Amino acid sequence: MKVGLLESRAARLxxxxxxxxxxxxxxxVxxxxxxxxxxxxxxxxxKGESLPVQLALGRILALDGVDAVLMPQWAPVQGDAWSEALGELLSRRISGLxxxxxxxxxxxxxxxxxxxxGLRLSQNAGGVRLALERARIHxxxxxQEMPPLSVASRVTVGVIGPRTLLAEDVLGGELRAALDALGxxxxxxxxxxxPEVLKRAERMQGADTAPAGERELFGAVSMLSGKGAVRGLIFAAPARDGASHAAVQRLAAQQHKPSMVITVDAGEAEAGTGSWPELEAFRDRITLGAAARAAAPEGSA
Structure with a gap:
């Protein structure tokens, strides 16, 4: 039996x-x-769907001659039908999957x-038990360890967004390059x-019933906003993803540190129009503020 495993840098397992x-x-396969x-x-x-959905479909279409596809589930946010039923919705929209x-x-x-x-794929209960035991180590x-919060001569920003966007180089790579180019x-x-993100997410109002994606975003913001080295927060959402955009907008509105919301569209970036000129103004805002504090005379208010 041939089984496709939907590749995703966003999938943890x-x-x-x-x-x-x-x-x-x-x-x-x-x-x-x-x-x-x-x-x-x-x-x-x-054409009208979000980048993660388009990428997932393209990867499925690139699987040759498979009998089934395993699809690691995404962490949904409020109103996000695609994350909750990706395979079902794709099958309705695209025939022959x-x-x-x-x-x-x-x-x-x-x-x-x-x-x-395992039982569905192999019909072998003994083989399934053995496979479970051997795969358990994974x-x-x-x-994951905490990434460095500061680098010499650079101002630190936190970037908050869906894992399905930021973890994929083909989707979030242009944003990463733009921020690096801005210093x-x-x-x-x-x-x-x-684990630390989810522990922070326990402080979220209604955490017990909040969608998993909302908890992840909240926990990440809670961790980064409390770090003195982080001078500002950038909230990113994929183009044509209204649910994710609404989720990051809600979080951005709650912040005391300088914050901004941007939309990432890989198609625009490839065409040279996705340079996010607003990022430069945001960089200047938080960099000049940090420089002014560093240059202030000792003992000044």
């Missing part, structure tokens, strides 16, 4: 699912196109979900240690 499928003896070509393919088919199986990207139900998937995902040291929300 891609290594777990790859190891599990290998232990099951399933043939794993990965996309045959580079990310930039997969994105372009998805944009042709779903393979059978798509959503799988968790962590959490307490990971192993039970993996067992169900279930914690990669270890800013950017600390990205998806690079923060998730």
């Amino acid at each position: 891609g290594g777990y699912w790859a190891a599990y499928l290998k232990e099951l003896g399933v043939e794993i 990965t996309p045959s196109l580079p990310d930039a070509e997969a994105l372009a393919l998805g944009q042709e088919s779903l 393979p059978n798509m199986i959503p799988v968790p990207d962590g959490g307490e139900g990971l192993e039970s979900a993996a067992a169900e998937v 279930a914690a995902g990669p270890r 800013l040291h950017a600390v990205y929300s998806h690079e923060l240690p998730l």
